[in-house]
Amino acid sequence: MAQTHVKEMQALKEHLGKHQLKLTRQRELILNAFLRQEHITAEAMYHQLAKSDPHLGLATIYRTLNLFCDAGLAQARHFGSQTKYDNVSHKGHHDHLICTGCEKIVEFENEEIERLQEEVAARNGFAIKTHRLELYGLCSRCRH
Amino acid sequence: MAQTHVKEMQALKEHLGKHQLKLTRQRELILNAFLRQEHITAEAMYHQLAKSDPHLGLATIYRTLNLFCDAGLAQARHFGSQTKYDNVSHKGHHDHLICTGCEKIVEFENEEIERLQEEVAARNGFAIKTHRLELYGLCSRCRH
DNA sequence: TATCATTTTGAGACAGTTTATCAATTTCAA
């Protein structure tokens, strides 16, 4: 298990070293669980890990997921009232097509759009860290 | 004041009429205040209006801003832990560049991106009604 | 204009999510 995420563990260790932080059993545990997901909430991870480690605190999950964000391994997204932590290494970034009829969500990627975003950002002096693109409409079925 | 936003007031009245809702002093007041902004949080509006109307409740602000969303006058956007209500009528559609350092918001429009969005949607059988694009990063000042 | 069923309001209680607190424990450099 641990050895399947060598690269990310390495990145975490590097971040910890740079900031006088320590590698703990919990951080390893949470990292491995996190890397198996595409995106997850702190609460969901809390319940998931409770099976194997009932004494792992929710606060620790939050602290650790935020640490992963600082380390560049995760990316927080505010979705409704909850925060989802995206696994950055899992796959390339993807955006969402959301049907307002049936709530179906289709993921997509478009390099050209990404490139134009960078262009817009650069023109305004911004360095993009993350972005969010959601297209709302009706899917073919809901439109008949 | 009121007469400067005839079109939006008309749209609100239409929505109210369709849904057996009533036009109240508070709804007028909040609409006029809201239309002067480009985007605002419920909390900020609460403090802003407290000066002229100290008894206006926060719950009423939330209820009314959500009403504006239903009426198509506003659009809710989750930023950080707060919800910002965008003034849809303020200008044509625009997207946002958001500085995660100082929270500055720069608006932009890019026809090419919009066109590509339509393309992606069509490819997936979707008919886009609205969309949301937010680029998060650091502005030139926060990046030093 | 007066009536009155219905909607809305204000104030605060409440709920859900995330952060802060702090004593006890763990880490890791020396």
Next chain:
DNA sequence: TTGAAATTGATAAACTGTCTCAAAATGATA
């Protein structure tokens, strides 16, 4: 092995947003 510093778990607290409900306002109707 030691000990200063960081981390943890448990829970309190903070924060945002919604719900409740008695009192007030609205507006259709007479």
